Amino acid sequence: LRLSAEQRQGPWTFGQLLRVDNVLDREYIGSVIVGDSNKRYYEPGPERSVYAGVSASYRF
8 A cells, every 4th residue: 555645835845655565464475485495485474564755855
């Protein structure tokens, strides 16, 4: 899930971003290890995570 917004005020541009990975918090395979001798061929994927960011830019 990703939400983003942008506002312009004169020469300034402001942006916001919010991202949620694995929204339903499901278990899934994140990677497969080929030829592992410990019989651990699959690694779990990451749990739910949230990322937020802001940006500002000025045009001359």
